[in-house]
Amino acid sequence: MKKFLSGNEAFAEGIRLARPEVISAYPITPQTIVVERLSEMVEDGSLKAEYVHVESEHSALSCAIGASAAGARAFTATSSQGLLYMAECLYYASGGRFPIVMMNADRSTALPWNIYGDQRDSLSQLDSGWIQAYAENAQEALDLALMSYKIAEDKRVSTPFMANLDGFVLTHTYETADIPEREQADRFLPPYETDNRMDFDNPKNMAFSAGPDYNYIFKYKEHEGILAARQVINETEKEFAEIFGRSYTGLVENYLTDDAEYIIVTLGSIAGLCRETADKLRSQGVKAGVLRIRYMRPFPNQEIAETLKNAKAYAVLEKDISFGNEGTVFTNVNSALKKADVNVKGYNYIGGLGGRNISSADIEKIFSDMENGAETVNFIGIGGENNG
Amino acid sequence: MRPYIREKKDFAFDEVPVDTSFEAGYLVSVNSGWRSIRPVIANEKCVGCEQCYLYCPDGVISINKGKAEIDYDFCKGCGICAKICKLGAIGMEAERK
Numbered sequence: 145m146k147k148f149l150s151g152n153e154a155f156a157e158g159i160r161l162a163r164p165e166v167i168s169a170y171p172i173t174p175q176t177i178v179v180e181r182l183s184e185m186v187e188d189g190s191l192k193a194e195y196v197h198v199e200s201e202h203s204a205l206s207c208a209i210g211a212s213a214a215g216a217r218a219f220t221a222t223s224s225q226g227l228l229y230m231a232e233c234l235y236y237a238s239g240g241r242f243p244i245v246m247m248n249a250d251r252s253t254a255l256p257w258n259i260y261g262d263q264r265d266s267l268s269q270l271d272s273g274w275i276q277a278y279a280e281n282a283q284e285a286l287d288l289a290l291m292s293y294k295i296a297e298d299k300r301v302s303t304p305f306m307a308n309l310d311g312f313v314l315t316h317t318y319e320t321a322d323i324p325e326r327e328q329a330d331r332f333l334p335p336y337e338t339d340n341r342m343d344f345d346n347p348k349n350m351a352f353s354a355g356p357d358y359n360y361i362f363k364y365k366e367h368e369g370i371l372a373a374r375q376v377i378n379e380t381e382k383e384f385a386e387i388f389g390r391s392y393t394g395l396v397e398n399y400l401t402d403d404a405e406y407i408i409v410t411l412g413s414i415a416g417l418c419r420e421t422a423d424k425l426r427s428q429g430v431k432a433g434v435l436r437i438r439y440m441r442p443f444p445n446q447e448i449a450e451t452l453k454n455a456k457a458y459a460v461l462e463k464d465i466s467f468g469n470e471g472t473v474f475t476n477v478n479s480a481l482k483k484a485d486v487n488v489k490g491y492n493y494i495g496g497l498g499g500r501n502i503s504s505a506d507i508e509k510i511f512s513d514m515e516n517g518a519e520t521v522n523f524i525g526i527g528g529e530n531n532g
Numbered sequence: 533m534r535p536y537i538r539e540k541k542d543f544a545f546d547e548v549p550v551d552t553s554f555e556a557g558y559l560v561s562v563n564s565g566w567r568s569i570r571p572v573i574a575n576e577k578c579v580g581c582e583q584c585y586l587y588c589p590d591g592v593i594s595i596n597k598g599k600a601e602i603d604y605d606f607c608k609g610c611g612i613c614a615k616i617c618k619l620g621a622i623g624m625e626a627e628r629k
Contacts, residue, residue: 241551302550340551347556354552361548369550 145323151314154282155247156181156320157309158289158302160191161329164219165244166211168204173259174311175223175249180328182219193219201226205233206247212242213350215341220244223311224251224265237304238273240351240367241340243296244304246274247289250463251311251411252498260499261311261395262463263412267440267472273366274306276440277354278411282319285309287390290324294333294380300372302340309465310413312499324388334389367421374442385413391411395444397436400426401451404433406514409477410461411437414502418461421507432511443476449484452477457489457514461507463496470494489514495524534603535559535592539608559606567609569624577621584613584622 150434156178159167167186169179186193194211198204201222208218222230227248237244248266252258254447265274275296279285288307296305309315342350354362374392378394383494399419401407414434422432435451435458437444460474469475474492480486493510495502506524519528535557549606580598593613594601600622602613 256554286552340553348553349558350551352552352554358548359544361545362552365548365550465554 146320147320147323149282149321150177150318151282151285151309152177152316154286155289155309156185157218157323158286159219160185161324161326162290162293162333163217164193165198165216165476166194166208166218167227168198168207169197170201170204170226170460172226173221174251174315175221175247177315178221178247185349188274201230202233203236205230209233209240211240212244213342214339216302217336218244221247224247224253227265227269228253231272233272234269235271236351239362241324241369242301242304243293243302245296246304246306248306248308249311249315250308251461258498261313262497264464266306266308270441271473273348273370274441275302275370276306276308277438278308278440279314280413280415280436281314282321282339286321287384290333291380291384291400295373295376297336298376301346301369301376302371302413303373314413319426332384348508370442377439394444394447395439396447396451397438398451399434401433401435403431405431405456406440406511407433407455407458408461408507408510409435409437409442409458413474414461417504419506421504421511425508430511437473445480445483448480449476449486452481453486454489455488457491459491459493459496459510459514461493461510465494465497465531491518492521493524494522537562537605562605563575564605564607567607568627569609569611569621570604570607570627571602571611571613572625573602574621574623576601577619579619583616587616
């Protein structure tokens with residue numbers, strides 16, 4: 145059924161179809177609407193879940209961890225300062241291998257206080273052991289909500305899943321999205337089954353400490369689990385396409401990259417404008433392409449190297465800065481190329497911080513800079529800065 | 533069944549669980565060395581009400597044939613059981629080395 149929905153509402157529809165048994169969340173702009181809609185669904189009985197009103201984000205994720213430890217499918221959602229407040233618990237969830245799903249509305253972090261979108265909140269948590277996906281539009285957000293549990297709960301993966309939606313630009317923009325049928329969703333996503341749970345008949349000691357001898361082995365296995373998601377994401381998307389008729393392209397989505405000389409690498413909702421700009425430039429004879437990163441963890445090392453290896457230059461456009469260095473996505477992309485012995489000139493464009501608009505003209509300039517040369521690290525609308 | 537002391541072993545890579553969960557009550561060493569006083573149960577006063585069992589922070593008390601029983605391998609001598617017993621059936625005595 146097609147409906148006119150915001151990104152938040154689309155995600156809530158996807159979560160309703162995924163049948164979480166426990167939802168614990170604390171409202172924060174621009175995530176608020178997803179938890180409002182879910183609470184309405186619980187109220188009207190269309191979603192049979194325990195909705196727990198908690199006093200903070202730290203408690204929200206702690207509660208989800210407890211629910212998951214009891215064997216329940218758990219959901220939470222947050223944004224920005226809320227994500228940072230639950231940072232301690234992110235590591236408990238991933239270390240305990242609890243396949244919780246969280247929606248994060250990507251938003252700037254204080255100070256100066258700002259409620260608008262950038263990706264500094266989630267990208268600062270890349271090392272927390274969570275799968276990180278970045279949606280571009282409402283339909284992808286809805287579909288990610290459904291797929292996220294299937295990926296996270298797969299026994300090979302057993303890793304929590306963070307689905308990121310750009311604050312306002314995606315969370316609050318209305319688009320048409322197709323809501324799958326209940327029967328289809330149930331066929332796609334069976335109830336959560338796990339041995340990693342509280343059980344009176346088979347009592348377990350959970351979330352324990354492990355000293356120097358064994359701690360390292362747990363961390364290795366955690367790494368193995370999130371790496372296994374590479375394969376599981378592909379399998380899940382294949383099954384999704386069979387049931388729902390919509391396909392996705394794994395860890396990255398390439399647009400006109402096959403013969404592209406200049407490629408923008410980006411993530412999230414800005415990718416749409418990048419593709420439109422690439423179309424315009426193509427009509428003027430510029431071989432422009434766009435690589436959209438869909439998953440930052442597990443990171444698409446091989447896919448990125450494969451796409452960029454024949455380009456003349458690439459530019460990573462991101463709403464993030466690792467102060468004192470460069471954009472974190474740029475760092476990750478460069479590492480992928482280095483490991484694959486791909487030597488292509490790369491540029492970093494940082495923009496959109498605190499919700500500042502990135503225009504089509506800005507993106508055209510990135511493409512022309514790739515042709516004509518620029519500083520390595522550039523701040524859109526401010527200027528280039530030599531990277532040390 | 534009470535947990536019992538197992539022989540300490542080295543776990544191979546494949547034996548380490550994927551998640552941080554493992555069989556509960558898997559104990560490999562006695563842990564009561566710092567106890568300076570110990571609870572002693574007067575069986576004739578104990579009615580098996582299970583209050584001490586419920587309050588013991590270390591879970592070392594069990595009820596056997598209607599009477600409380602203490603696992604001295606893990607009792608830390610905190611005295612909460614003696615405090616909670618309404619019948620005065622638990623007294624604290626100095627540890628004799």
